[in-house]
Amino acid sequence: MDFSGDSSLHPGEFLRLLKNRVAEMGADLRENTPVAEIVSQNGKITRIVTPNETFEPALVVLAAGAWSPQVGRGLGLNLPIQPARGYSLTMPAIKNMPRSALLLGERKVAITPMGNKLRFTGRLEIGEMSTAPNPRWVANIERAVREYIHLEDELSIEETWAGLRPTTPDGMPIIGFSRHHENLILATGHAMLGLSLGPGTGQVVTELANGVKPAFDLHPFSPERF
Numbered sequence: 001m002d003f004s005g006d007s008s009l010h011p012g013e014f015l016r017l018l019k020n021r022v023a024e025m026g027a028d029l030r031e032n033t034p035v036a037e038i039v040s041q042n043g044k045i046t047r048i049v050t051p052n053e054t055f056e057p058a059l060v061v062l063a064a065g066a067w068s069p070q071v072g073r074g075l076g077l078n079l080p081i082q083p084a085r086g087y088s089l090t091m092p093a094i095k096n097m098p099r100s101a102l103l104l105g106e107r108k109v110a111i112t113p114m115g116n117k118l119r120f121t122g123r124l125e126i127g128e129m130s131t132a133p134n135p136r137w138v139a140n141i142e143r144a145v146r147e148y149i150h151l152e153d154e155l156s157i158e159e160t161w162a163g164l165r166p167t168t169p170d171g172m173p174i175i176g177f178s179r180h181h182e183n184l185i186l187a188t189g190h191a192m193l194g195l196s197l198g199p200g201t202g203q204v205v206t207e208l209a210n211g212v213k214p215a216f217d218l219h220p221f222s223p224e225r226f
Ligand SMILES: Cc1cc2nc3c(=O)[nH]c(=O)nc-3n(C[C@H](O)[C@H](O)[C@H](O)COP(=O)(O)OP(=O)(O)OC[C@H]3O[C@@H](n4cnc5c(N)ncnc54)[C@H](O)[C@@H]3O)c2cc1C
Pocket: 033, 034, 035, 036, 063, 064, 065, 066, 067, 071, 085, 086, 087, 088, 121, 122, 162, 163, 164, 165, 166, 187, 188, 189, 190, 191, 192, 193, 194, 195, 196, 197
């Protein structure tokens, strides 16, 4: 197989720079502001309630990944999204640092050099909303990597986390206006490829929001297919 078009990045750094960029462009970002309730009336979202503030939005984009069904609860949406937990282990660069990212096909583990860090990712556990990593699977990921590259006996792993990929029954994201609410766009369900697909989704969501014909056919992503 030809993977010459593949590339890798540091996702945290990408998001940090993206956040700065949208702030420079005038976005008013509210971090740590969980949506507690979305209120709709006559087919329109009228209020977004958070612990400290209530917003009266002109337009809402529901892009809460695996949490989208719970954030949109009460709106009567049919969002068949299941969380698929994956694991990530990050450490300082090792002596035998890979020059490029590697995908261990048989073990379904990715090895990503990120500047002076190295990251291993893998595993897919469907169904549980918890982001607590199971130590057994953390150890299995490290063991899988040891089958392929020479690692020091003791790795100084700095960070271990689990994240939830938002999966859909047909493996396709859900992008488009909600049929129930005139001012709600859904942009979710990107499963294992949200980082790669996010920029494309961002573009078409911008187009939908501005009443412009989307750059590609959104039919396969229609929220109405479920
Ligand atoms: C281990 C692992 C490895 C991966 N590797 C890759 C890869 O190599 N390439 C790739 O393209 N993708 C990869 N992915 C998948 C990618 O991370 C996801 O597809 C992507 O994060 C989905 O983006 P999202 O913005 O839809 O959801 P998320 O990134 O999950 O963001 C959802 C956001 O909604 C927020 N939220 C939840 N509840 C509320 C609430 N009540 N109010 C407000 N906000 C709320 C959450 O805090 C979160 O910030 C990987 C995922 C994992 C777990």
